[in-house]
Amino acid sequence: MECVFGLVGDGFAIVAADTSAVHSILVHKSNEDKIMVLDSHKLVAASGEPGDRVQFTEYIQKNVALYQFRNGIPLTTPAAANFTRGELATALRKNPYFVNILMAGYDKEIGPSLYFIDYIATLHKVDKGAFGYGSYFSLSIMDRHYHSGMSLEEAIGLVDKCIMEIRSRLVVAPPNFVIKIVDKDGAREYAWRESLKDVSATSA
Amino acid sequence: MGRLINANDKVNDHQANESCAFFNLSPLHSGLHFSAGRSPIPAKLDAARRIDTPAGSPMSIFEYNGSALIAMVGKNCFAIASDRRLGVQLQTIATDFQKIYKVHDKLFLGLSGLATDAQTLYQRLVFRHKLYQLREERDMKPETFANLVSSILYEKRFGPYFCQPVIAGLGDEDKPFICTMDSIGAKELAKDFVVAGTASESLYGACESMFKPDMEPEELFETISQALLSSVDRDCLSGWGGHVYVVTSTEIRERILKGRMD
Numbered sequence: 001m002e003c004v005f006g007l008v009g010d011g012f013a014i015v016a017a018d019t020s021a022v023h024s025i026l027v028h029k030s031n032e033d034k035i036m037v038l039d040s041h042k043l044v045a046a047s048g049e050p051g052d053r054v055q056f057t058e059y060i061q062k063n064v065a066l067y068q069f070r071n072g073i074p075l076t077t078p079a080a081a082n083f084t085r086g087e088l089a090t091a092l093r094k095n096p097y098f099v100n101i102l103m104a105g106y107d108k109e110i111g112p113s114l115y116f117i118d119y120i121a122t123l124h125k126v127d128k129g130a131f132g133y134g135s136y137f138s139l140s141i142m143d144r145h146y147h148s149g150m151s152l153e154e155a156i157g158l159v160d161k162c163i164m165e166i167r168s169r170l171v172v173a174p175p176n177f178v179i180k181i182v183d184k185d186g187a188r189e190y191a192w193r194e195s196l197k198d199v200s201a202t203s204a
Numbered sequence: 205m206g207r208l209i210n211a212n213d214k215v216n217d218h219q220a221n222e223s224c225a226f227f228n229l230s231p232l233h234s235g236l237h238f239s240a241g242r243s244p245i246p247a248k249l250d251a252a253r254r255i256d257t258p259a260g261s262p263m264s265i266f267e268y269n270g271s272a273l274i275a276m277v278g279k280n281c282f283a284i285a286s287d288r289r290l291g292v293q294l295q296t297i298a299t300d301f302q303k304i305y306k307v308h309d310k311l312f313l314g315l316s317g318l319a320t321d322a323q324t325l326y327q328r329l330v331f332r333h334k335l336y337q338l339r340e341e342r343d344m345k346p347e348t349f350a351n352l353v354s355s356i357l358y359e360k361r362f363g364p365y366f367c368q369p370v371i372a373g374l375g376d377e378d379k380p381f382i383c384t385m386d387s388i389g390a391k392e393l394a395k396d397f398v399v400a401g402t403a404s405e406s407l408y409g410a411c412e413s414m415f416k417p418d419m420e421p422e423e424l425f426e427t428i429s430q431a432l433l434s435s436v437d438r439d440c441l442s443g444w445g446g447h448v449y450v451v452t453s454t455e456i457r458e459r460i461l462k463g464r465m466d
Contacts, residue, residue, distance in 0.1 A: 089320060089323075089324050092320070120318070122269065122323070124290055124297065124319075126297070
């Protein structure tokens with residue numbers, strides 16, 4: 001089951017997601033990147049129906065880029081989050097997207113922020129959030145160890161604790177995770193946590 | 205003609221199944237009725253709005269996020285209070301979720317029920333109110349606003365917003381006005397208090413026993429706070445503190461309550 005979680009630290013926001021692409025009992029691949037870089041200072045970690053996830057996040061990404069082209073300035077994180085919620089809400093009673101989103105961003109005036117957006121378009125600004133079966137473990141670990149203004153080392157330590165907990169306690173735990181960070185220097189990949197490397201075809 | 209009717213039935217079934225799917229309802233419950241407006245009125249509205257929880261027993265769509273709201277009338281003042289929990293069925297997501305919105309200085313709107321619909325409805329109502337302000341160059345009276353909310357909800361009669369609003373304001377000559385309505389806009393005006401949310405049954409009991417007419421703002425704050433906290437303690441889907449606004453003709457006092465955080 002897909003595990004996505006994230007938290008806000010001191011001047012940065014971090015999101016982590018598992019990297020398994022699963023179809024029923026089959027694991028198609030274990031290096032699927034579910035955290036999209038929305039623009040220079042925003043990340044969207046999405047979980048849910050695979051087709052909807054890719055299509056919807058790309059749709060949001062292109063619309064955010066369009067706004068920047070048309071208006072010459074990028075959207076702020078709250079604006080992007082509200083736009084995303086609006087799209088989900090409009091589609092909800094017609095043709096709903098089954099995608100849960102954690103949107104992390106950094107704005108110069110506001111600082112780092114994290115938005116929880118449910119698949120039924122519930123929007124809430126949070127300090128820590130999680131989706132999926134992994135949320136039962138990661139939210140509890142974060143409740144215990146999180147405090148506002150964590151340094152990067154502390155935050156990564158907490159993310160690793162969550163990953164350890166998911167790996168040890170979730171029955172079909174995903175083996176690999178990707179961690180991405182957004183701060184004043186932009187949105188970028190921070191690290192991978194792999195316990196199972198994909199076997200390449202040539203070595204078989 | 206017979207063929208056309210058959211085709212329509214198929215479309216409705218298909219839509220009904222899809223609508224089931226997005227709230228994780230089992231298709232056995234199709235025949236329901238939050239597809240966008242072409243289905244017949246269901247015989248059993250309650251059975252149609254069940255969601256499966258991880259624990260197995262079905263929950264109502266109104267209980268998906270959890271909420272508790274009260275509004276009470278005092279002497280030339282009113283108080284409106286809500287809990288602060290945002291949950292997804294039995295899991296708590298946040299403990300600082302706002303359910304009471306200020307429409308203007310003398311009108312507050314509380315929205316209980318499904319959080320996404322509460323947010324959508326709030327955005328629509330604020331839009332309508334701002335337009336009203338531009339056209340009429342004044343704020344809306346609470347009675348008028350209540351009618352507006354009621355019409356907007358009834359517009360979606362066959363595919364409703366799953367919200368129960370609580371409206372509280374100071375009308376002409378600063379006379380306090382409160383009302384609530386169901387998810388399709390049936391207004392309930394009251395002279396003393398109105399309640400809404402998953403904890404509504406406990407709230408009715410607590411308010412009925414604690415309420416006195418013509419309370420001053422300070423005493424009103426105490427009463428509404430006690431009623432809210434004691435009721436949400438008996439409801440697992442609401443709680444995690446309280447948010448109370450006490451409004452008189454001269455000031456608005458906003459207070460956060462700390463109750464049982466569980």
